[in-house]
Amino acid sequence: MSSRVSFIQARRYAKVLNSNLINILKTMPKEKTHIPEAQKQRRKIKEKFSKYSPGRVTLQVLGTGAEGAPRSLYVFSDQSRYLFNCGEGTQRLAHEHKMKLAKLEHIFITRPTWANIGGLPGAALTIQDVGVPEITLHGPQGLEEIFIATRRFIVIKDLDIKMAQCDENTTFEDNVLKVKYVPLKRSGNSSPISEPKNSNLGQMQEDNIDYYAHEHSGRRKSPPKISESKLLQQKNKPTNFSMAYICQLQPRPGALLLDKCVSFGVPPGPLLGQLKSGHDVTLVNGKVVKASDVCEPDDPGPVFIVLECPSEEYLDSLIDCEEFKKHQETATKDEDLAHTVVHFTPQKIINHPRYKEWVDKFSPSTHHLILNDSNTCMGSSAVHRIQYKLNLLSDDIFPLLGDKGTQTIDDQVTEPPQPKKIKPDSPSLPIDQLSVKSRPASPTDPNIYTNTLFNYHLRPKKACDRSNELKLVPSQFIDETMAIENFPSVLHEVTQQMAQKRRHLTVRDFPRLLFLGTGSSIPNKTRNTSGMLLEIDENTSIVIDCGEGTVGQIIRFYGQDKANAELAKIRAVYISHLHADHHLGLIGVLQGRQRAMQKLEKGAQPLFLLAPKQIMWWLNFYDRCFEKISEEFVLVPNGELFFNNHELDQLLEKQLLEGLQMRDISTCLVKHCPNAFGVSFVHQNGYKITYSGDTMPSENLVQLGKTSDLLIHEATMEDELAAEAVIKMHSTTSQAIEIGRQMEAKYTLLTHFSQRYAKLPRFNENFSDNVGIAFDNMRVKLDELPLIPLLYPALKLMFVEYYEEMEQKAAKRQMKIEREKAQQFVT
Structure with a gap:
């Protein structure tokens, strides 16, 4: 009995230690100490x-x-x-x-x-x-x-x-x-x-919100408050x-030619330095050696x-x-x-x-x-x-x-x-x-x-x-994958399973999702920052979040010949919150769409911009101080589409829903930075797609997305980094999957992975047959979602070296944590 009590006490003490550790992590400096050095x-x-x-x-x-x-x-x-x-x-x-x-x-x-x-x-x-x-x-x-x-x-x-x-x-x-x-x-x-014609621009007040306030510590300072009026004078x-x-x-002196110095009899030593500096020298034997004789011409x-x-x-x-x-x-x-x-x-x-x-x-x-x-x-x-x-x-x-x-x-x-x-x-x-x-x-x-x-x-x-100019060698890309031990057999098995599963599915062409960016914070070479293209039908699509390079991703996916038609189909852009990795590509999309409309000789047609209203300070500033963009969009504030409490102008909402073929578009506040929103889209045909944006596990989102056909949820951190996820106000993979379960979503797709998971996130026991992971340039129809989990065995093998390295790092990290816990317990 006493051992049982000791075990319970030890577990309670461990929980206290974990709680203290999380508090320490919350308050410790997050500055990158390598920068000053x-x-x-x-x-x-x-x-x-x-x-x-x-x-x-x-x-x-x-x-x-x-x-x-x-x-x-x-x-x-x-x-x-x-x-x-x-x-x-x-x-x-x-x-x-x-x-x-x-x-x-x-x-x-x-x-x-x-x-x-x-x-x-x-x-x-x-x-x-x-x-x-x-x-x-x-x-x-x-x-x-x-x-x-x-x-x-x-x-x-x-x-x-x-x-x-x-x-x-x-x-x-x-x-x-x-x-x-x-x-x-x-x-x-x-x-x-001139004063902008778009009334949203002219009336917007300054945005003095610090969207990274939750990360302040150490030398970190809040951005200064600067008056917009002074900047616009x-x-x-x-x-x-x-x-x-x-x-x-x-200009650069000509290089010293040592072989010629030897032939002229110049000995090693300071005379070489004088010649290199352009000065003639006299040898011991009286011979004069000119710098021009033993140096290349000056440049x-x-x-x-x-x-x-x-x-x-x-x-x-x-x-x-x-x-x-x-x-x-x-x-x-x-x-x-x-x-x-x-x-x-x-x-x-x-x-x-x-x-x-x-x-x-x-x-x-x-x-x-x-x-x-x-x-x-x-x-x-x-x-x-x-x-x-x-x-x-x-x-x-x-x-x-x-x-x-x-x-x-x-x-x-x-x-x-x-x-x-x-x-x-x-x-x-x-x-x-x-x-x-x-x-x-x-x-x-x-x-x-x-x-x-x-x-x-x-x-x-x-x-x-031109020797280093960029070239593609597809055979090399494919051969190095097929050379992985057991990959051909696993690939054959996976493709057979997918073909069999597909025969039992009725796959409609639309809706479909094209993932343009599935990484967080900054882009890397395989995952761009956040962005998706929800293609509603052959003529209508919505950009959902818009990190830097989004328009380039669209052009790269479709090719230059087809991209203009795809850009012209964009009827709306949704921005979840005002961190740069979610909206810095917006101006590029607006300008790219404008050019596409002009090339296709289509009349000007502003898109709907669903975003936190505070984005207008940035867009107002850019429009008035750099290039005109105000005529390219109509603002629909996210805060006026709250779940069960819409305050949007009725005429504008009617135009929005009809233009996007939606029965309902609703938002909710989520747990991230100020003015961070989740959103759900309910189509006229009945399907429902919910997107979390960046957030910790959010009960608001669960209620907003109830019985969704698809939940797209951020999964920035692996489960063992839950404390870091709290600091950054993000979700772990298991937390995101759990939100999908509580929501009763038919399928959950994970995205917004930390760039430490550049190729593949870590899997765990919570991954099931209705959970998928997103990749850049992955295009999936809503009815194809059951196929995604079948890919996991092949994906683990395709990136086996990378995956094993992640597992080793996770094991070392866990061992370190266990040693620190044991040391604290003994102390």
């Missing part, structure tokens, strides 16, 4: 190399500007990194291609439009995380205000962001580059900002200017130009600019001739006769690199790699991606994709129809179209380098 090391390295001109400098294409892809040029040396433009999705490509952002300290923006700055907020978080202490923005005045506008949902606490003074009278210079700013101005008077948007950059590498530093001429209104400023003439054929010195011109200019302007005439004034040896939508490479091989693997399981649920813009190499396909074929009278002619004079003279590099990781080496030798 990384910043310290960065400063030391910078100081060490700041006196020397680098021996290696390369222009590298990161984002090509293809439809749905960012456009960004990376300039790297063996000391520093520079980025020219930072479109939406840059952060994800930089992660995949292992760009050394720890050395990035300067970002140059041609124009502050979403195509150029949409990736800045996300990239800043990554730059901060790798220990960069300070970053300087270069571009039109007002550019830095993007960080003021996003301060509520982009938390920059360890990174100082500065704005350079950029005008025709100032320059930037360090040990690598000298940069001349050349502002291009629109012809005529710039029109003042400027009369001209910064988009009335386009900043061009004339860049020249710092004065080549010139490259980066510019964007966005429309015909800027052509006068471009053509009349005297600064460019100094680097065209009229240059007085050979070293002043522009070696490379990087054009972010849209294709219709590149084809303009006046622009082509300006290009022709450069030397025939000048190379012209084009970063715009005339390119086709979207920049990622990782998304194709995992899709080829998953496609082995089901061609229906994991179809191969429609993006065909990257060179594919296998037994059948060896030719790179051809440039777009465009009729001569089209406003978008191929760039190779520029006159011969304006094209590179080198016969080895006549093609100025680029793919991601295209390099142009400016030093030590000037050369075009």
Whole structure:
């Protein structure tokens, strides 16, 4: 009996310990302690190399500007990194291609439009995380205000962001580059900002809510309260200017040729250093050795130009600019001739006769690199790699991606994709129809179209380098999967089971769900941040959450030929809450849909934006200070659709439900940040789909989603990390499954996985035949949901090494916890 009492007491004491542990975790600093040390090391390295001109400098294409892809040029040396433009999705490509952002300290923006700055907020978080202490923005005045506008949902606490003074009278210079700013101005008077027509914008008050208040600790500070009125005093948007950059590498002495030193009889020692510094020396025997005899010629530093001429209104400023003439054929010195011109200019302007005439004034040896939508490479091989693997399981649920813009190499396909074929009278002619004079003279590099990781080496030798350009090798992706022990037999068994199960299902074409992002916080190469496309029928769809890169995911899935039709079908966007990983892609979707409607010659039709009303401060700011977006949507506040208590204007609700073919759309507050909502959609045909957004287990959500056909629930953490889930106010996998059980949902799909589960989350005994896991680019019809659990054996084997590593980490973590508990118990 006494042993039984002791056991019960021990269990009670363990519960107390667990409770204390959770309290400790709640209050302990969550700061990333590596950042100050990384910043310290960065400063030391910078100081060490700041006196020397680098021996290696390369222009590298990161984002090509293809439809749905960012456009960004990376300039790297063996000391520093520079980025020219930072479109939406840059952060994800930089992660995949292992760009050394720890050395990035300067970002140059041609124009502050979403195509150029949409990736800045996300990239800043990554730059901060790798220990960069300070970053300087270069571009039109007002550019830095993007960080003021996003301060509520982009938390920059360890990174100082500065704005350079950029005008025709100032320059930037360090040990690598000298940069001349050349502002291009629109012809005529710039029109003042008018009051927005959308009444939602004009009436919205400032949003001073801190959406990360639950994570405060240590050095973490709340975002400052800044008056919107002061920010909106400027009369001209910064988009009335386009900043061009004339860049020249710092001169570098020629390298010392040791073999020639030996032949001249120069002994080892200080004389070599004098020769390397450019000084002639006298040997013991009286012989004079000239530095020019034993060194390569000095490199004065080549010139490259980066510019964007966005429309015909800027052509006068471009053509009349005297600064460019100094680097065209009229240059007085050979070293002043522009070696490379990087054009972010849209294709219709590149084809303009006046622009082509300006290009022709450069030397025939000048190379012209084009970063715009005339390119086709979207920049990622990782998304194709995992899709080829998953496609082995089901061609229906994991179809191969429609993006065909990257060179594919296998037994059948060896030719790179051809440039777009465009009729001569089209406003978008191929760039190779520029006159011969304006094209590179080198016969080895006549093609100025680029793919991601295209390099142009400016030093030590000037050369075009396509050896690292992105390529896809499907046979390799498939072979490495089929080579896994026992996988072929398990694959055969799984596909047979799925075929048998499918024969007993009646599968309707709609509704169906396309998962565009299934990861949390920041994107990685296999899981983008949150986003789904609920396809209601062949003409109507809803975007549900909208992380950075959502529009790119749609274009990548459907391919450029079909994507416009799919974008035009979007009738609504639902935003669950105002964390960046759930809404930073909204502007991209609005603009992408607008372009698609124009290309398809469809009349303007604003979509319904179901979101926390506080989102309007951000959209208002962007509309008035950067680009007009107010006409692209009609706000439907989530708080006016509360379950059993709708307060939305009756006419607007009628239009909303009829436009989306819904019988009911209702929301509820969930346990996450302020103004976080769950939602349920009830279709006219009777099916019900509920989405949690980000939340801890929520009784409100259970009531909202009762008897749903499908619950889509976040499952950020594995069960053993329940304490961390409490801190971050997320759910574990078992908690999400339990909510589905309480809700009596027919099926539960888990999503929003922590990026530590980049390929596969950990399974547990609570996974059953009505629980599925979501992957990026997984498209599943509502009637196909019973097939998803059949995939588990093959998925575990497909990612066996990754899964075993997760299990080992979990085991070590559990052993550590047990040791700490035992030690505390003994103490």
